[in-house]
Amino acid sequence: MMKDCLQILIEPAKKLKIRLKESRKRVKLEKKEPLLESQLFIMELARELNRICQRSNILGHIWTSEDIWPASVCRDFIVEWAAVLEKRVQPRIILSEYQQEKPEKKDWKGHLLCMLEAGGECDMGPHKRVIMDWTREIKSRPQPTVWPGEPVLMMLDDLEFQWKRGRLPNLLPAMELVMLAVMNADSLVKEDVTKQWLVRKQRSQNIDTVRYIPHSVWNWICDAAEEVTLDSDSAHPDLLISSDHKRMRCGLKHREVPRCQRRFDGWWCAVGQEGYASGRHYWEVEVGERDWRLGVAKASGVRQGFRPLTTARGYLTLRLERGADLKALTVPATPLSQSLVPRKVGVYLDYEQGQLSFYDVEKRSHLYTYNEKFTEELYPVFGTVESVKDLAIRPGGVRQRCLCPGTCLWN
Numbered sequence: 001m002m003k004d005c006l007q008i009l010i011e012p013a014k015k016l017k018i019r020l021k022e023s024r025k026r027v028k029l030e031k032k033e034p035l036l037e038s039q040l041f042i043m044e045l046a047r048e049l050n051r052i053c054q055r056s057n058i059l060g061h062i063w064t065s066e067d068i069w070p071a072s073v074c075r076d077f078i079v080e081w082a083a084v085l086e087k088r089v090q091p092r093i094i095l096s097e098y099q100q101e102k103p104e105k106k107d108w109k110g111h112l113l114c115m116l117e118a119g120g121e122c123d124m125g126p127h128k129r130v131i132m133d134w135t136r137e138i139k140s141r142p143q144p145t146v147w148p149g150e151p152v153l154m155m156l157d158d159l160e161f162q163w164k165r166g167r168l169p170n171l172l173p174a175m176e177l178v179m180l181a182v183m184n185a186d187s188l189v190k191e192d193v194t195k196q197w198l199v200r201k202q203r204s205q206n207i208d209t210v211r212y213i214p215h216s217v218w219n220w221i222c223d224a225a226e227e228v229t230l231d232s233d234s235a236h237p238d239l240l241i242s243s244d245h246k247r248m249r250c251g252l253k254h255r256e257v258p259r260c261q262r263r264f265d266g267w268w269c270a271v272g273q274e275g276y277a278s279g280r281h282y283w284e285v286e287v288g289e290r291d292w293r294l295g296v297a298k299a300s301g302v303r304q305g306f307r308p309l310t311t312a313r314g315y316l317t318l319r320l321e322r323g324a325d326l327k328a329l330t331v332p333a334t335p336l337s338q339s340l341v342p343r344k345v346g347v348y349l350d351y352e353q354g355q356l357s358f359y360d361v362e363k364r365s366h367l368y369t370y371n372e373k374f375t376e377e378l379y380p381v382f383g384t385v386e387s388v389k390d391l392a393i394r395p396g397g398v399r400q401r402c403l404c405p406g407t408c409l410w411n
Helices: 002-032 035-054 072-090 110-117 121-140 149-164 172-186 193-204 213-221
Strands: 239-241 247-250 267-273 280-287 292-298 315-321 325-328 345-352 355-360 363-370 376-384 390-393
Touching: 035 072, 035 121, 035 172, 072 121, 072 172, 149 172, 149 193, 149 213, 172 193, 172 247, 172 325, 193 280, 193 355, 193 363, 247 376, 292 345, 292 355, 315 376, 376 390
Parallel strands: none
Antiparallel strands: 239 247, 247 390, 267 376, 280 345, 280 390, 292 315, 292 376, 315 325, 345 355, 355 363
């Protein structure tokens, strides 16, 4: 009997050991595959930036082949940062001899074949030239090294720790942060690079590589926490609002309420009592499991009837339907992965930057960002059709425990 019991424990352990061996073997085989030119270029760029940026060796994981990005990610990175450098640093892009040829002299058939075989490697030359010239120019200075600052170093440590834990697919965010720090050293007007990184990443909507929000940046977002309360005069007649104006759910009976222009009479929604026309603001909401909507409504947004509450109607919202259909209500709607469905949502408004962002508070990860130039007052908006679980506004701004190893300067 005892032998049978032990066998139950031994078998899963054996299977796990086999899976781990297979996984290690697969990783070794993948690393032996020949790297494309763009991947090799990223590795060399990481080596150069590692030399330039003082007291941070995180990019060593890239140039020593511990972190190899997919070729498509490498190409996107090169094109994007070449455009940034051309605009902010270089007077003009230096075209290769191949691009300076007249179109009629190009071997279009051979060019197309090259692109199909190498995934667009032929088009990388001019963009690589811009980045290479930038790094050469930095190294030619009397003091080529750059001190990125303590906040940047702490953020790099955080990113490295999360990468090692498997919470980051690659170290692309760290590479971008170092690029920004080096560029900031050249700028006449110094900026807070960690905040600049957040604004930039949210503007690009490249959420696959930046879902995780570093500890220092998350606490900066939380510093903008607001005391948000529901405006009962705006609530749909079927909604029940708690006495503290922090919770709401659908009631079983239709209430008789005074009719007014600011009340929702179609969708089961309500807005916050205070509107925002400047500054940074953050609030958190515990949401239902089946249906909810969150975001902001412009002062001009129509609240009567069942018109779609989309960007075309003055609403910037995230919506969950049927417990799995998560989407941003753009025109047309932007579907988001079912794996992203949160239980507690953080909403962050940066009026001057023109950004409204949504986060999964429990995972401390980015969901979606609206980018728009705001010109009118914005009101927090909340919606639910659930009659059992409340949609609840929770106190925001609680600084999260640091996930960095050892002593953290942010606590």
